[in-house]
Amino acid sequence: MIVLVVGASGATGTKLVEQLLIEKHIVKVIVRSPEKLPEAWKTNSNLQIISASLLELNATEMSAMVKECHAVASCLGHNLTWKGIYGQPRKLVTDAMRRLCNAIQSNNQQVPIKFVLMNTTGNRNRDLKEPISIAQKCVIRLLRLLLPPHVDNEKAADYLRTQIGQNNKSIEWVAVRPDGLINEEEVTKYEIHSSPTKSAIFNAGKVSRINVGHFMASLITDDNLWTKWKGQMPVIYSKSHQD
Template sequence: MTILVVGASGATGRLLVEQLLAQGEKVKIIVRSIDALPDVIKQNDQLMITESTLLDMTDAELQQHVQGCRAVVSCLGHNLNFNGMFGHPRRLVTGAVQRLCRAIEATAANITSTPVKFILMNTTGNQNTQAGEKVSVAQSMVVGLIRLLLPPHADNEEAAGYLQSRYGRHHKMIEWVAVRPDSLIDEGSVTHYQAYESPIRSAIFDAGKTSRINVANFMSQLVIDSGTWNKWKSKMPVLYNN
């Protein structure tokens, strides 16, 4: 079976693909340009690359890409420049999640065995209200301003909300996890980290650190390790470096 990764040319997506390939997994990726990929990835025989823009694909094309995949991982995010923050598509992540999930349902409609895993890279600034998470009034006000002024934050909230509202814990075709790292940093190797069901510190006033390579490692474990998946499915774990 195969894993589909979208957003694979991003800083975290590349690391995830590298780790999955190192585990001997077969991986498909959809990227706008292969130029951003390191040669060690592009030359791997276990990797299938499609150079395209996901939101421009037809439904039939997306269905072809998810067909036979046991997991789909979205590492998509907005570029940190003016066009990426305020240009179109403003709902890049949400649109991709919705279309990918519909493609999974279309191709798995006659399958009643193991649901497809859907893993979404999200943010600790997204409060999991369905799990009863509470934040201070001050943080709520700041996040409200961010939601109003910065479209990518609202996009991340809507993407996770779509998974929560549409796919319950016992859905036959799709199970999901939304991974919430805190402030992202770069490190050269996997280090000790911890996953929590909810934030243990304020994402606004006392943010922690999470290395991208640790996020990639956690997502790879969700893909390949059934115990990790069963612990976190239908949840929004928060990651911190130790």
């Protein structure tokens, strides 16, 4: 398979790319600073590194990036700095995803492309009307006011739900919602739920970035797993951190 990954230089994006390379897939990454990538990537014949700022590519360039790809995955996120949180672009994830989806649809490929978005348990799946406590609702409203990246995550998932929808001829999608992200070196057992089983605000679970990368890669490569979760927003927890 040919997979385009954006946000590949991030802490979770690198794990996703590594999982795809382990399975011998052809991976294309768009990064602004290729010098920060692992040295092993630069000599891997299955990896194409495209040095560019995603939001600065024009429509023709974007269409060329996604052409012949079987899947696109986004691990984009805002840097945890003052500029990253409050500076521009405030809708980094949403704008990048919208442009990628437009590019995919402009190519009119015969088979739908899989689009996997890394999202967050702090965002509800409104298709399921997931219940949350009044206290959590208050905190979420505060986050929307104080943290632009949270609004960006909400709008990105809503774009997939409402604009791409369930019957798009060019794109099928899954929005993966990890809970509290931690670093681990190896893939461990994890569990997937259609909705959070814990409060993302008051009783968050944990999941390793490598497990998130493994699940996203599995969605892309395992058609049965994809069929089970397409058009949904599954939540992932590492089992070893749920006791």
